[in-house]
Amino acid sequence: MVVASAPAKVILFGEHFVVYGEPAIAIAIDKRAYAEATLRKDKLIYINSVNLGVSGFFKGRHFQPEKDKATLDKLVPIKNSVTKVLGKANETIGVNLDIQSDIPASAGLGSSAAVAVSTTAAVGYLVGVKLSKEDVFEIALDAERLIHGTPSGIDPAISTYGGAIIFQKGKDFKPLDVKLSIPLVVGNTNLERSTGELVAAVRRMRDYYPSIVGEIIKIGGEIALRAIEALKRGDLKVLGELLNINHALLSVIGVSNEALDHLIYAARNSGACGAKLTGGGGGGCIIALTEDSRIKKVIAAIERAGGTAFQARKTDEGVRVEP
Amino acid sequence: MVVASAPAKVILFGEHFVVYGEPAIAIAIDKRAYAEATLRKDKLIYINSVNLGVSGFFKGRHFQPEKDKATLDKLVPIKNSVTKVLGKANETIGVNLDIQSDIPASAGLGSSAAVAVSTTAAVGYLVGVKLSKEDVFEIALDAERLIHGTPSGIDPAISTYGGAIIFQKGKDFKPLDVKLSIPLVVGNTNLERSTGELVAAVRRMRDYYPSIVGEIIKIGGEIALRAIEALKRGDLKVLGELLNINHALLSVIGVSNEALDHLIYAARNSGACGAKLTGGGGGGCIIALTEDSRIKKVIAAIERAGGTAFQARKTDEGVRVEP
Numbered sequence: 333m334v335v336a337s338a339p340a341k342v343i344l345f346g347e348h349f350v351v352y353g354e355p356a357i358a359i360a361i362d363k364r365a366y367a368e369a370t371l372r373k374d375k376l377i378y379i380n381s382v383n384l385g386v387s388g389f390f391k392g393r394h395f396q397p398e399k400d401k402a403t404l405d406k407l408v409p410i411k412n413s414v415t416k417v418l419g420k421a422n423e424t425i426g427v428n429l430d431i432q433s434d435i436p437a438s439a440g441l442g443s444s445a446a447v448a449v450s451t452t453a454a455v456g457y458l459v460g461v462k463l464s465k466e467d468v469f470e471i472a473l474d475a476e477r478l479i480h481g482t483p484s485g486i487d488p489a490i491s492t493y494g495g496a497i498i499f500q501k502g503k504d505f506k507p508l509d510v511k512l513s514i515p516l517v518v519g520n521t522n523l524e525r526s527t528g529e530l531v532a533a534v535r536r537m538r539d540y541y542p543s544i545v546g547e548i549i550k551i552g553g554e555i556a557l558r559a560i561e562a563l564k565r566g567d568l569k570v571l572g573e574l575l576n577i578n579h580a581l582l583s584v585i586g587v588s589n590e591a592l593d594h595l596i597y598a599a600r601n602s603g604a605c606g607a608k609l610t611g612g613g614g615g616g617c618i619i620a621l622t623e624d625s626r627i628k629k630v631i632a633a634i635e636r637a638g639g640t641a642f643q644a645r646k647t648d649e650g651v652r653v654e655p
Numbered sequence: 656m657v658v659a660s661a662p663a664k665v666i667l668f669g670e671h672f673v674v675y676g677e678p679a680i681a682i683a684i685d686k687r688a689y690a691e692a693t694l695r696k697d698k699l700i701y702i703n704s705v706n707l708g709v710s711g712f713f714k715g716r717h718f719q720p721e722k723d724k725a726t727l728d729k730l731v732p733i734k735n736s737v738t739k740v741l742g743k744a745n746e747t748i749g750v751n752l753d754i755q756s757d758i759p760a761s762a763g764l765g766s767s768a769a770v771a772v773s774t775t776a777a778v779g780y781l782v783g784v785k786l787s788k789e790d791v792f793e794i795a796l797d798a799e800r801l802i803h804g805t806p807s808g809i810d811p812a813i814s815t816y817g818g819a820i821i822f823q824k825g826k827d828f829k830p831l832d833v834k835l836s837i838p839l840v841v842g843n844t845n846l847e848r849s850t851g852e853l854v855a856a857v858r859r860m861r862d863y864y865p866s867i868v869g870e871i872i873k874i875g876g877e878i879a880l881r882a883i884e885a886l887k888r889g890d891l892k893v894l895g896e897l898l899n900i901n902h903a904l905l906s907v908i909g910v911s912n913e914a915l916d917h918l919i920y921a922a923r924n925s926g927a928c929g930a931k932l933t934g935g936g937g938g939g940c941i942i943a944l945t946e947d948s949r950i951k952k953v954i955a956a957i958e959r960a961g962g963t964a965f966q967a968r969k970t971d972e973g974v975r976v977e978p
Contacts, residue, residue: 541881541896541900543877544874544877544878544881544900547870547873547874548874550870551867551870551871554866554867555867558864558867573864576909577864577867577907580903580904580906580907581903581907583903583906584900584903584904584907586899590920590924593916593920597913597916601913
């Protein structure tokens, strides 16, 4: 039996603007997905996901659910990772996979990537295939493609390598050395959103108002560059201001909404240094940079405002096989 | 007995950015202040303001309140206008002034300018001094200086001339010919704010983030130029989008707040074409561009959200002596 785990991600700065070539900053946070892999004597792949509330057997492409098949499409990428690893082992064996995750699903926190990464590592270790982090990343990215079409790769990268990463289109991921633990409160609106639709809406707006939206995008890039300096200095005050500015820029391009703004005001009014939506917007989560002494207050304020909330901070631990 | 009246103003686009040389667009709306002037046999100036809840006598610089002197400072500019006009008449006579206003005070709607403008016109007509609109504007602007230090002059200009005006620092006011009636709902947070403090806060932010705030200001100017075209076309849809963008730009520079955003979402969610704060921000009012068929809904939504609201549209009638 092997257990591997991998962390969730939050985008600190630059979502949406990254689509147009500006830098984005993402970090791994200390919420993890855990995949427990054991060998089976038959050649089936059995997956049980407590969080998705689904379990069942894959035999080749055929899936036989135990209970519910509503979220089968979310299991296919996991199964895809497993068969890739088994393919490398050059063996036709079966695997039981039990997945448990601390990461809220469908919230823009990279839950599906963390599951794919941890699954890949667990199965690799189980069957004795030596996988480098690069291998794990590539296999998980391939799984992401089944869900997101053309994912940026930022989710599996963060989940595999941990820490902080600067991402810019057409360039390699660049690790960002940050001493600061980046104390956050993550607030969840629990509203489902479609990142794809929001990306398309921003593109339409940019087509209609090219100079306006074009300039906003450039300012977004400058915010990210300023934030890199502030992260290196550990300057919570400036980081908070930059989060606030970045959120307002996302409001300019129309991806915030009332539910997100409501949680953001709750966080700011209860003492957060600054707050913004994280990810695609239109629902999902906010992040609030919050000094340790105020974490409890900010969590309580977000929950009073109707969201769910938890504390999070940067983790440098990417994917790992648990002892 | 002479009654004169003058309209309120709203800034449609460009507040704050106008401080840095970008164009702003303001219109007169169909809410008016009324000044009724009658001669007195003594040489006193008696002012009664129902809205300010204050009344009393001026004898030279000395003020003797009838009831309350809390808002004496708001009466001094009115008295200043009266003495200027009486000075032109070259007579030492007394005047009774009764002021009634449909314009909420301290809400960024140019209430004090409308009172000064209507007072000036009423007293001028009463004592037979021929005042051009330019004269009325200059006298009212002088009264504004007693309240605001260095006012832009936009309030007395709109209140005197009516219609729509483009204002740009260092340039003359430019009337803007707009056929569209510009159907609005004005929502009032009823929160007092200090425009001066907000202007100073924006300046501090610009000093710290010059390139970011500098670019936002330029985009603000471009929004105003786009809005001029949309106003001429009568394009409510684009005007609504531009209001929304302009509001988010004002959020970037930190002058919106939860109370304003709350009313803005109420307006947008109930069918307004678009909405933004108007004036200095930090409290005061929002404007929501709203097709006639949805006016009632939007008013109701704003009031449910805790604000007060009324319908308004552009008026081309500036100061006038009532029949």
